[in-house]
Amino acid sequence: MNRRIEISILLLILFSALGNLAAREDVKIQKEITYKVENNAKLVIENVSGWIKIESWDKDDISIVYAIHAYGDDSSEAERNLQKIKVISNKSGNQVEVKVKYEKDGIFGISSGKVHGYVNFDVKVPRDCRIDAENVSGDTQIYGTTADITSSTVSGENILKSTKGKLKISTVSGNLLLTGHKGRIEADCVSGDMEFSDIESELKAESVSGSVILTSARLSGFKTETVSGDIIFTGEFADKAEISLETVSGDIKLKILNEVGFEYSLSSFSGDLMLNLPKGKNIVKSRNLAGSFNLTGKPKISVDASTLSGDIKIETR
Secondary structure, three states: OOHHHHHHHHHHHHHHHHHHHHHOEEEEEEEEEEEEOOOOOEEEEEEEOOOEEEEEEOOOEEEEEEEEEEEEOOHHHHHHHHHOEEEEEEEEOOEEEEEEEEOOOEEOOEEOOOOOEEEEEEEEEEOOOEEEEEEEOOOEEEEOOOOOEEEEEEOOOEEEEEEEOOEEEEEEOOOEEEEEEEOOEEEEEEOOOEEEEOOEEEEEEEEEOOOEEEEEEEEEEEEEEEEOOOEEEEEEEEEEEEEEEEEEOOOEEEEEOOOOEEEEEEEEEEEEEEEEOHHHOEEEEEEEEEEEEOOOOOOEEEEEEEEEEOOEEEEOO
């Protein structure tokens, strides 16, 4: 094909796409629902396309503010699409449930799968409210609660800050970011990194195609497995903490900030093993490294770490 014709066709496609974007009409409605709840209430919220933001406050109410956005080629189509998006909520006992329902386009009752809009949630809950949140194609943010949390995202980030209680979190195709948590954590991530900072916890984490990174951590137990990702830890361990770390194609790096004695068993099929002990004693080996050392009057931990393709490095005070 003539080069000039190719360029002309590409420009025509580009201008057509820009024209469609410029012609798109967007409409929005916003509503608020408030439920009075007792102590230790529970919020169950599900969303598809849009963010969920949950913050704690000092009221015995769950306040749900949501904005439904819809779009179309013109204002009439955008308004029709707006009517196809519903937010359904109810309260049963001490539990509030919220979910989004989309009426999708289709022929002969077969859905085309197209969604012409999204819903954003801004929610306020009592501090002791338990949370169960699911989100697809959007971020979830949770701040300042003190009860158990379950939160999962697909194609979006899971962001939590200043929380307490048991935490079960997962992401697929998105990062997991946790700052300032106190309580047990179970975390799973596929195609994204996990980043934990300023946590006091027992942590169990599994990651595929992503790293697990901890800073300013204080752990009573640490069990982590990754496939194609590093495990990086900077922080302290409690007395008798058990550390079990395993990677396939990734490095393991532990920087232990408090004085501890420990038993260690390290192995790497293709990588170096480096152990920096107190008083400048350094050990470098390949394949396998095992042993122990004690510090009188100091906590003692156990470390079992292995990698198929990567280095293992442990630094101690």
